[in-house]
Amino acid sequence: MLDLQGDLRNAMSASATVTPLPCRTDLVTWFFLAALVCSSCGPNPDSGEDAQVTTLGSLEVTAELEEIRGQFPNLPNYDYAFVFKYRVLEVYRGELKSDTLYVGHYNPLKPRDGVKDARVKEIGGNLGRFRVGELHRMALEVPIDDYYMGGIVNRYFKEKVGPIYWAVWTNRVVK
């Protein structure tokens, strides 16, 4: 097993007996260099474009996830779609009359690349988790009932919003 702490202690004590001052300077330099490298280590910009999101569904948008209303229901024995509120930033295909979108995502607790199942086969994407404020590039269909036959949790029901879109493909976007 590697003993990194021991190696570091040995190196430092060895250096300390020979050239204590230059060693300290080196460490500080290395620290700043490492910090500089790390600060430029953020995720690379990603438009979310791929072969599926640009071809599936009848509508393609990039939108900001504006609200996740309440907690996801804890229903491990059930499959369901959960309705999210989005603010549309860009429309690539199809027509939209509003910049607010209500989108039903299937089984939202699962990553999109593992969400399809025997009954809901043609959905996916690379989004791992739903977080408010993040941007998603989505291929959508509408109305949801024409493409999905199962339980829908719609916490916007009382506000009579609509239509509800069906998320076919959902990729993460990084600006």
Add this chain to the structure above:
Amino acid sequence: MSRGTIWVVAVVVGLVHSIVFADQPAKEARVAELVKEVGNKGWIVYGARCKNDTWDLYASRPDGSQWRNLTKTPDFEEGAPRFSPDNKQLLFRRFAKGTRIHHDKWGFQGRLVIANADGSHPVVVGEEGEYPWAAWSPDGRKIACLKPKGIEIVDLATKKVVRTLPRKGIYQQLFWSPDGKWFCGTANNLGENWNIARMNVETGELNAVHTFRNCTPDWFPDSRHIIFSNRPADQPGNKGHGWTQLWMADGDGKESRLIYGEDGYHIYGGALSPDGKYVLLTKTREDGGGSERSGGPICVMRTADAPTIGGKSSELRKVHPDTKDGPVLQLRRGWEPCWTYKEIFATQ
């Protein structure tokens, strides 16, 4: 321990027992009365696991006597039987051996089979997944199926679709009322989630019967009331998720009330006797009715005894202080029971 101490302990134990189980003989007498009352009222049929662990159809008298395996098909799983309106046939689904029957999706699974009421002469009507959620028409000549594109009415003799209606958000558990005027089912678009809907068969008009966390609706014989499972909000039990109870409502959704509930159990499989005087239900610790495992004990109670609460259920009793605590007859384990008053066996 001295003899005196033993006597004291025995007396204390006896007193505690007599206090805790004071009403036990009375309860047993009331259940015995119910047994006598329903014993000769036809048959109930349901799915249950047999010795080789596959699901078969079983029949018993409503008191649990004369229990027998109807289908004996070790190479298949079978469940969800429904008597035809004339009680001469059974409609059910047959699944490939080893299939995990999903409590929420079984109507999409397996093949539709129609057999004689005693399970003899089964005829496979469709392919795997065909005729989803098939339900008898009132004349028994057609079935209604629930498909993504809509509700299809299929003529059983010709297998032709004679009519299609928009499903308007209904997505599972479709049933046709005995008077032929209505469908009921579990639906979206009427509330936040899992709503019971009624649809006018002629016009396609839809109304909410009960909203929020309901499923498995079925008709009362009067075609005016619907029985269904409901998990009301704000129950502290089951880590805040609550327990599923059996409820009824009128078709236009104006009145609803508890039929049976028991903290610690999920109640599903609600069905009525042919005259509506008795209720069938199943109870399971796990949510869903138990089709993934071995079902749950099938229970029989009087409709007139609703609301009835089982067990201690201290939380539920606070919400329903009007409970009648009627007798509940507990039978063998099963799933999705149905009831006929007709004699289904030729030798009877």
